[in-house]
Amino acid sequence: MAWWQWLVDSAGLVLLLVFGYGLWLVIRRRWISRNGGTFEFSVRVRSGRAGRGWILGVGRYSGGDLEWFRVFSVSPRPKKVFRRADLSYVGRRDPGGVEAYSLYSGHVVVSCKTPKGLVEVAMSPEALTGFLAWLEAAPPGQRNRQR
Secondary structure (H helix, E strand, O other): OOHHHHHHHHHHHHHHHHHHHHHHHHHHHHHHOOOOOEEEOEEEOOOOOOOOOEEOEEEEEEOOEEEEEEOOOOOOOOOEEEEHHHOEEEEEEOOOOOHHHHOOOOOEEEEEEEOOEEEEEEEOHHHHHHHHHHHHOOOOOOOOOOO
């Protein structure tokens, strides 16, 4: 086989893999949102430098948990799970500087306290309203959380 035929075969294989990856992302996103309750939800995984460390994702409420899925991951499982009982709202702010380019347009940055420390997440103002309502909600009989 000539070298150019290997090149064409390799390019075809790469295109097939890229198409398969894109198709899997669409199928995965539809599977994640099959029961509704999903929203654009970014998490800051590194806070060493200002405006850096944000990863885009999708959030989904599942009972007492908030599951976070990375947008471009192939895994059908959530990357992080936030338990309602372990989260408490600290405050919100608008993204500043470079941060505005790292996040979805119109999102606000929300600080939450967890047993592992402070976590910053970003969501739309509408999703923040739902998030705060979800945080305040508790099943009947569950004791009130300490503030």
